[in-house]
Every structure is written in structure tokens, then in C-alpha cells.
Amino acid sequence: MKVAIFGLGYVGFTAACCIASQGHEVVGVDVSDAKIADVNAGRPPFEEPGLAEMMAAQLAAGRLSATSSVADAIAGATVAVVCVGTPSGIDGAHDMRYIVDVSRQIASALAGGGAAGPRLTVAYRSTMRPGSIRKLIAPIFRAQIGEGWQARAELVYNPEFLREAQAIQDYFQPSKIVVGTVDGQPCAAMEALHEGIEAPVFVTGYEEAELTKFVDNSWHAVKVAFANEIGRVCERLDVSARMIHQIFVADTKLNISPYYTRPGGAFGGSCLPKDVRALQHIATDAGANAHLIDSLLRSNEAHKNHQFQQIVAGLAPGARVLIAGLAFKAGTDDLRESPNVDIARKLIEAGFAVSIFDPGLQPAKLRGQNLGYAYTHLPSIDTLLVDQAVAQAGPWDLVVASNATARLLDLTGRRVIETHTIR
Ligand SMILES: NC(=O)c1ccc[n+]([C@@H]2O[C@H](COP(=O)([O-])OP(=O)(O)OC[C@H]3O[C@@H](n4cnc5c(N)ncnc54)[C@H](O)[C@@H]3O)[C@@H](O)[C@H]2O)c1
Incomplete structure (x- = not known):
């Protein structure tokens, strides 16, 4: 199938190369002309182990390209994957301007026709707060396409869990796949996109899928902060932090387990x-x-x-x-x-x-x-x-x-x- 990827940053470009390597036709879209030129010329837009080789192979196979034209990208596409940035705003909330822009662009291109089937599955991978799809993005699609917009676009939230430096490995072996849909029911296009990837799959409502990513990242932050606090205590008391860590993680019954969570x-x-x-x-x-x-x-x-x-x-x-x-x-x-x-x-x-x-x-x-x-x-x-x-x-x-x-x-x-x- 044809997949359009919006945002050729770490998440979007990694996904573009990985999805192309699975045999799909991938067209990347970015607002940066330099990134588009880099991709089409075979220069990876950033460093990530293994990505340059993967990119070269997919360009050679004719399955990967980049454009600034939203209409061209979604013409004949089954899925659009949105990976634009959501940086921190001054108050700590996400700055949603790129999400708003890209949603308007996709919806207005859809209003003019284009996707492969009767409707395009638009999967958001950018990290955004619960309620973003239902209260911010869906109204944009309604405003651009009109009543009955759901016949033209299916909105999905599909959080991204990859870690930089292991991005390719994490794409193909993610810890889990989470798909948030309007009614919590499976989405055929997302199942096709994830075909061949072995991971526990959770299909849920939008808000649960949106919150998941924050819960995970905050938990990881809690673990790091806790580990460092214990490390500091150990250092001050001249106790071996290495040994304490070894004993701590060996307890998979109460410590490293679902217990107490x-x-x-x-x-x-x-x-x-x-x-x-x-x-x-x-x-x-x-x-x-x-x-x-x-x-x-x-x-x-x-x-x-x-x-x-x-x-x-x-x-x-x-x-x-x-x-x-x-x-x-x-x-x-x-x-x-x-x-x-x-x-x-x-x-x-x-x-x-x-x-x-x-x-x-x-x-x-x-x-x-x-x-x-x-x-x-x-x-x-x-x-x-x-x-x-x-x-x-x-x-x-x-x-x-x-x-x-x-x-x-x-x-x-x-x-x-x-x-x-x-x-
Ligand atoms: N980097 C990570 O490891 C990681 C992991 C999981 C989730 N995320 C989330 O994924 C999202 C993207 O992260 P990233 O690190 O890839 O960001 P990034 O800043 O590297 O890339 C975002 C890209 O989107 C492009 N863009 C902006 N507006 C656009 C538009 N209207 N149309 C097309 N392209 C547009 C930008 O030019 C840029 O190239 C963020 O929400 C981030 O929080 C990132």
C-alpha cells in the first residue's frame, strides 16, 4: 500500500525507511525543503545507526521519496502517518501548532479528493495530550471537509515508543503496539501497517492511547531519578551501589514486576x-x-x-x-x-x-x-x-x-x- 509520512524527523524518517523496507510505497512530507532535498539525494536527514544503509536500499528500490506536496503524498495513499514535532510550550504544555498545521493541510487535501480508498486512515504518532484527537484534530477535519467527514478520514492515535540510537530495532521489535480509535475497535489499515511486527497489541479509545506515552515516559523518569537518588545515598554512605542494584533487580517478584503498580x-x-x-x-x-x-x-x-x-x-x-x-x-x-x-x-x-x-x-x-x-x-x-x-x-x-x-x-x-x- 502507499503510505504518506508527515514530518521527516527522527520518528517520521525512521518509520519511512522501515515501512518502505516492508515493501510499501512511502512518500515523506516535510516543511523543510532541505530535508526533502536530502532524502531525495540519498543523504539521511540525521544520524541513526543503520538508517543510511536502509535508506539507500529503499531509494534504489524506488519505494521511498520525499515531497513538499501534501496532495501528491496522499494521492492514492491508504495511510497517512503524522510525526511532526510537539515541542514544549512556555507553560510546559505541548505546542500544538505543527499538529494543527499538518491536520489542516491533510484535511484540505482530502477535501479535494485523493486517497486510495473511500477514506484515508490518518495515524498520529506525535506525542500529544489526551483529548487532542477528539477535541482538536477531529474538529479541524470537520471544518475542512464538512459534515460526514468520517467517510473521508479515519483518525487513529498510534503512539511511538522508539528510542533514538536503537530506532530501527525498536520499530521492528517494539515493546508494544497501541492503537487508539474512535470506538476502541481495531483498524484494518493499522493492522496492515503493523503486519509482521511481533508485539503485544492494545486497541483502545483515543484518550487511553494518548495518555499511555506520558505514563511510560514519566515512569522511566521516575526510575532514573529513583536510581540516582539511591546511587547518591550509596555513595555518601560508602555502600556499593552496584551491589544494591544487582540485589534490587534480581527481585522480579516485588521490585521489577507489575506488583505495586x-x-x-x-x-x-x-x-x-x-x-x-x-x-x-x-x-x-x-x-x-x-x-x-x-x-x-x-x-x-x-x-x-x-x-x-x-x-x-x-x-x-x-x-x-x-x-x-x-x-x-x-x-x-x-x-x-x-x-x-x-x-x-x-x-x-x-x-x-x-x-x-x-x-x-x-x-x-x-x-x-x-x-x-x-x-x-x-x-x-x-x-x-x-x-x-x-x-x-x-x-x-x-x-x-x-x-x-x-x-x-x-x-x-x-x-x-x-x-x-x-x-
Ligand atoms: N525522537 C524520539 O525519540 C521520539 C520518540 C517517541 C515519540 N516522539 C514524538 O514524535 C514526534 C516527532 O518527534 P521527532 O523527534 O521526530 O521530531 P523532529 O523535530 O525531529 O521532527 C519533526 C519534523 O516535522 C516537520 N514538520 C513540522 N510541521 C510539518 C508539517 N506541517 N508537515 C510536514 N512536516 C512538518 C519538521 O520540519 C521536522 O522535520 C514528537 O511529538 C515527539 O514527542 C519522539
Whole structure:
């Protein structure tokens, strides 16, 4: 098929060469005449291992060319891939001017006819914030082509995950392929474009596909910043960072794994907050200035406040709330730094009628720090606890299912908010 690539930068030109090498006819478009001249003359527009050879082979095979004419590029094309830049604006948001320009150009060329089939698949690979396709780009196509524009253009978001210096390898062996479509249903043209590439494929709505890239990049940044903070702490304490790293990555059960990555409840319990606090102290004391580690407890508090706001939204003053599960983990009576204790305390302070169902908990049996924590934060804990029969039958306006204890109750027909699991 014929593929038009808009933007012959790192992403676009790598894609152009790789797609041509798969036997497709590729026409690249750029606003830079110099880049177009370079490509047509066989000079790669930038350095990337293996790309010059690939480019030469595809030019020789007659499958690769560049033009400044949008109409020529999309004439007879099945797919247009948009890879123009989205640099940072002064406020940190992406500067979308190139996206707007290129979208207007493609839509207006389409309005004049051109693509191979009844409609052109326009796949955006530039990184852009959630809502860009639906709220910015689709209206441009509607304005240029008119009502019924969807019969002429199919908009797709297909984030790019390649790393410079390994761009060709990443094109053919990506960590994943994500395709965002208007209805979350597969897109035939994108399936054809990715044919022969082995990778997990996720077909989703626009916004999920758009956000994915930010989540990935921010996570990578978190990993690098965290690694360097630990490295600084090690250096200051004269501990081997190499050995710490080796031990850390060897744990593929809890450390390098999906564990602890699912959005849900705040962290708490007797170990995590205590040890994060201690590492914060160790790092500060050693002069390692670990700002990411410093931010963890504040982030966790912000999450507890967020969940509290979700719980009270729509609740009448004085409403009756059952908290199902007070301990940090169901089946234990460890209340130390349980986020559920915080939620209970905040609800009581806000004037709601709180009851607690937690069969693992007998206040008379609490000891030591656990006892101190429970009575400091919930002085009235003895009077708040209800048994299973009351929990099941009570006149609750809301049940907060804060750990697996809630599974002991039949909550059919109840208004329930789960704080420990993904929404
Ligand atoms: N570079 C990377 O490693 C990488 C990886 C993943 C995603 N991305 C994202 O991909 C996008 C492109 O990145 P890049 O590094 O290739 O950018 P780049 O700046 O190297 O290239 C962008 C190209 O688009 C061209 N362009 C601008 N307006 C145009 C128009 N109207 N029509 C045709 N061409 C036009 C520019 O002249 C330039 O050649 C960005 O959104 C970036 O965030 C980049």
C-alpha cells in the first residue's frame, strides 16, 4: 500500500525507511525543503545507526521519496502517518501548532479528493495530550471537509515508543503496539501497517492511547531519578551501589514486576511509611538530597485526601457510613498507619455517623504501638465496631469497602465505594 509520512524527523524518517523496507510505497512530507532535498539525494536527514544503509536500499528500490506536496503524498495513499514535532510550550504544555498545521493541510487535501480508498486512515504518532484527537484534530477535519467527514478520514492515535540510537530495532521489535480509535475497535489499515511486527497489541479509545506515552515516559523518569537518588545515598554512605542494584533487580517478584503498580489504595501498614520516612532521614542526613523519596509520603497523603473527597461526594450531612475493613490488610488486626484509619477519622471529624466492620479486630487484644495508634487516631474505636449481622443489615447510606473484609458481606443493592482497587 502507499503510505504518506508527515514530518521527516527522527520518528517520521525512521518509520519511512522501515515501512518502505516492508515493501510499501512511502512518500515523506516535510516543511523543510532541505530535508526533502536530502532524502531525495540519498543523504539521511540525521544520524541513526543503520538508517543510511536502509535508506539507500529503499531509494534504489524506488519505494521511498520525499515531497513538499501534501496532495501528491496522499494521492492514492491508504495511510497517512503524522510525526511532526510537539515541542514544549512556555507553560510546559505541548505546542500544538505543527499538529494543527499538518491536520489542516491533510484535511484540505482530502477535501479535494485523493486517497486510495473511500477514506484515508490518518495515524498520529506525535506525542500529544489526551483529548487532542477528539477535541482538536477531529474538529479541524470537520471544518475542512464538512459534515460526514468520517467517510473521508479515519483518525487513529498510534503512539511511538522508539528510542533514538536503537530506532530501527525498536520499530521492528517494539515493546508494544497501541492503537487508539474512535470506538476502541481495531483498524484494518493499522493492522496492515503493523503486519509482521511481533508485539503485544492494545486497541483502545483515543484518550487511553494518548495518555499511555506520558505514563511510560514519566515512569522511566521516575526510575532514573529513583536510581540516582539511591546511587547518591550509596555513595555518601560508602555502600556499593552496584551491589544494591544487582540485589534490587534480581527481585522480579516485588521490585521489577507489575506488583505495586495498580492504582488503588494509599500505601500504609507497619513497614512502608516507617521505612520511607527513615530513608528520607538517612538521605538528608548524608546530604544526598533525595527529592523523589522526600515526595512519597506527601503524595500518599494527597491520595488519602483524594479518596476522602470521593467518599463524601454526594453524602448528606450526618450520613451513615459503614467502613468494611479497618486494618491495613484483611485478616490482621494491624492498624498501624492503615489508610483506612485515616479515612474513618476524617469521616468522624466531618460529622458522619461511622460504623466499622472488621472481624479480625478486637480492641481488647490490641497491644503496644498498635494499641497506641488505634486509640490516638480513633479514641472511640470500641463503640464504632459492629458485628457481621449488623454490618449486613444496617441502614448505611454508603459502604466503604476498604479491604477484602467487604467480601464477607452481601453488598448487592448497596451504594459502595471501593478504595483498595482500581476504578
Ligand atoms: N525522537 C524520539 O525519540 C521520539 C520518540 C517517541 C515519540 N516522539 C514524538 O514524535 C514526534 C516527532 O518527534 P521527532 O523527534 O521526530 O521530531 P523532529 O523535530 O525531529 O521532527 C519533526 C519534523 O516535522 C516537520 N514538520 C513540522 N510541521 C510539518 C508539517 N506541517 N508537515 C510536514 N512536516 C512538518 C519538521 O520540519 C521536522 O522535520 C514528537 O511529538 C515527539 O514527542 C519522539
